[in-house]
Amino acid sequence: MVCRVTSERMVQKTRVLVLQTTVPITLQTFFRGQLEWLRRRGLEIHAVAAPGSSLHELADQTGVAIHSVPMTRRITILRDLVSLWRVVRLYRQISPDIVHGFTPKGGIIAMIAAVLTRIPARVYTIFGLPHMAEKGLRRWILKRSEQLSSRLAHVVFCESESIRAVVIAERICPANKVRVVPAWSLNTIRPEFGRTEHTRNLGDAVRRGLGIPRDALVLGFIGRVTRHKGVLDLVEAYRILASGFPDLHLILVGELEPPIPQGFLSFVSAHPCVHNVGFQRDVIPFLASMDIVIHPSHREGLPTVPIEAAAMELPVVATRIPGNVDVVLDGVTGILVPTRDARALASAIQVYLKDGYLRRRHGQAGRRRVLQAFAPLPAWETVHSEYARLLRERGRRADGSSCNGLPESIDVLRRGKRARVFAADMPRRLVKRGIDIAFGSVLLLVVLPAMIAISALVRLTMGPPVIFRQLRLGFHGKPFLLYKFRTMENAVDDQGILLPDEERLTGIGRLLRILSLDELPELANVVKGDMSLVGPRPLLPEYHDRYTAIQWRRHEVKPGMAGPVVAYGRNALSWEEKFRLDLWYVDNWSLWLDLRILALTLWKVLMREGVIALGHVTMPPFEGRAGRLG
Numbered sequence: 001m002v003c004r005v006t007s008e009r010m011v012q013k014t015r016v017l018v019l020q021t022t023v024p025i026t027l028q029t030f031f032r033g034q035l036e037w038l039r040r041r042g043l044e045i046h047a048v049a050a051p052g053s054s055l056h057e058l059a060d061q062t063g064v065a066i067h068s069v070p071m072t073r074r075i076t077i078l079r080d081l082v083s084l085w086r087v088v089r090l091y092r093q094i095s096p097d098i099v100h101g102f103t104p105k106g107g108i109i110a111m112i113a114a115v116l117t118r119i120p121a122r123v124y125t126i127f128g129l130p131h132m133a134e135k136g137l138r139r140w141i142l143k144r145s146e147q148l149s150s151r152l153a154h155v156v157f158c159e160s161e162s163i164r165a166v167v168i169a170e171r172i173c174p175a176n177k178v179r180v181v182p183a184w185s186l187n188t189i190r191p192e193f194g195r196t197e198h199t200r201n202l203g204d205a206v207r208r209g210l211g212i213p214r215d216a217l218v219l220g221f222i223g224r225v226t227r228h229k230g231v232l233d234l235v236e237a238y239r240i241l242a243s244g245f246p247d248l249h250l251i252l253v254g255e256l257e258p259p260i261p262q263g264f265l266s267f268v269s270a271h272p273c274v275h276n277v278g279f280q281r282d283v284i285p286f287l288a289s290m291d292i293v294i295h296p297s298h299r300e301g302l303p304t305v306p307i308e309a310a311a312m313e314l315p316v317v318a319t320r321i322p323g324n325v326d327v328v329l330d331g332v333t334g335i336l337v338p339t340r341d342a343r344a345l346a347s348a349i350q351v352y353l354k355d356g357y358l359r360r361r362h363g364q365a366g367r368r369r370v371l372q373a374f375a376p377l378p379a380w381e382t383v384h385s386e387y388a389r390l391l392r393e394r395g396r397r398a399d400g401s402s403c404n405g406l407p408e409s410i411d412v413l414r415r416g417k418r419a420r421v422f423a424a425d426m427p428r429r430l431v432k433r434g435i436d437i438a439f440g441s442v443l444l445l446v447v448l449p450a451m452i453a454i455s456a457l458v459r460l461t462m463g464p465p466v467i468f469r470q471l472r473l474g475f476h477g478k479p480f481l482l483y484k485f486r487t488m489e490n491a492v493d494d495q496g497i498l499l500p501d502e503e504r505l506t507g508i509g510r511l512l513r514i515l516s517l518d519e520l521p522e523l524a525n526v527v528k529g530d531m532s533l534v535g536p537r538p539l540l541p542e543y544h545d546r547y548t549a550i551q552w553r554r555h556e557v558k559p560g561m562a563g564p565v566v567a568y569g570r571n572a573l574s575w576e577e578k579f580r581l582d583l584w585y586v587d588n589w590s591l592w593l594d595l596r597i598l599a600l601t602l603w604k605v606l607m608r609e610g611v612i613a614l615g616h617v618t619m620p621p622f623e624g625r626a627g628r629l630g
Helices: 024-029 034-040 053-062 077-094 104-116 136-152 161-169 184-188 197-210 231-242 262-270 284-288 304-311 342-354 356-373 376-392 408-424 426-446 448-462 507-514 522-528 541-546 551-556 575-588 591-607
Strands: 015-020 043-049 065-068 098-101 121-126 155-158 178-180 218-222 249-253 274-278 292-295 316-319 334-337 467-473 479-485 532-534 560-562
Touching: 034 043, 034 376, 043 077, 043 104, 077 104, 098 104, 098 376, 104 121, 104 136, 121 136, 121 376, 155 161, 155 376, 161 178, 197 249, 197 284, 218 231, 218 284, 218 304, 231 249, 231 262, 231 342, 262 274, 292 304, 292 342, 304 316, 304 356, 316 342, 334 342, 342 356, 376 467, 376 479, 376 541, 426 448, 426 522, 426 532, 426 591, 448 479, 448 507, 467 541, 479 522, 522 560, 532 591, 551 575, 560 591, 575 591
Parallel strands: 015 043, 015 098, 043 065, 098 121, 121 155, 155 178, 218 249, 218 292, 249 274, 292 316, 316 334, 532 560
Antiparallel strands: 467 479
16 A cells, blocks of 8 residues: 655656665654655655554655555564565565665565565665574574575665674674664654753653652653563662662653563552553653663664663663663763663662762763764765665666766766776775875874874863764765864754854864874774875765766775875865866876875975865865756
């Protein structure tokens, strides 16, 4: 059944993307705002999910085509085969260019159906690993399911570095196929998250409605009320604490998901200080009513609840598992405890119950971390860049036009010619890579003491994190994470929006930029192979579609720490002048030219020339012109 079919399909321009999951609410939470953003980038989007009332609402909000296909989350072989047959029929009808599967069941059906219908690009996302909370045959089946989905996909996304590490260590997927998409779950964070007079009033209203005194301490749990979310451990910890804190209240927010022991249900329904409010579409009032958020889950991807709690300046007590450890900084924004250990959970909660100052300090640190380390746009750009890369490898751009603004047949011929040129140039490139590894490693060791001192200085003056990481485009437009020392504070306005760069740049940060010391961590990018010592400076992924066909050629070599732009003017140059220098380097690069540029760059750094663009503390963004590649 199709809830709504978009009328905006342009056959020669858009490419069709199918997003498939068994859980309808996933499309509304993890893709809030992203569906419309992807559509503006030229993609026609179809979503496939199990039936649910939220599908109609999502179709009305986004205008995408929503397809309802019955799929169960449990292992039901006969029903799963029927679901697969229906999805295969749907794919043949839509003829998508990309299929992106989510959740274990929805993902494996999507990947098998995509293979059977010969879909060009297949992407699978691992939000969490269900087998980690299981044992025996069920664990074996769930793990093999993840392995199969990953094997059939061209790219596998993980939401956190810790999940990626588990995926590789347990041989679920080869490392070369795994990409980390940071903070996808943060799509649920909205501007209204935060401690304001409005949210405090909402929290007071919740307390009044539940009969909780305004000065009582309240523990909170948000999530599906099920075993693997650790609710049994939480209730046991509450029993331990109740004798010492008789006025302690517990709010459970979430849909009950069997099987749950009858003893648990009886205790929750009978205890006057335990409040089970069920599923709530808006969690902000309930977060505002809490003092501590408990997240005792047995398995996670990148958990949303601790991020939302931190955005509301609440400390979090969570289990020390992959996913949680990427969000909760032990002893900084919360406390991490072992899984399935009710006594350890109770002890950690007791620390916060006895120390109101620590609660506030960790809550405030959590909000700073959320605003600083998590943002949805980089995640969206990473995903779109991977879509674009997969399609470029098949001779098409993500908006349906051919690469480099040429007809597809001509572009294929040009790419073949470039491949032959690249092969003939391989010896020089190997020498250049050898120099990067050798000199980059030596330089990294030489400047290590200075980097340690700078790290301490940044930590003392600005707090964590010390390293600023940002997505940039590298060789052939492949995205990578650029490392730099942090130079700006994370000051925000009353709406929680970051202040302009000139207001956030600190005195220490300005000094680091003038001396170019903020760029020392890029030596790690050089050794890893993301960058070279010399090359065009790496730019932001958002500039991808603003290049002309000629300007795109700057990606035919690796980006560099030093380069023609740095050597001949730096930020004092206009964007057009920068592109001319980059293209000149691409056409004329040699090892001798690299040595010359390195020497000139060192001189520019010592003379402190061109660090600040006229009228800006950073280079103004490259506006380009939308669609110039097409």
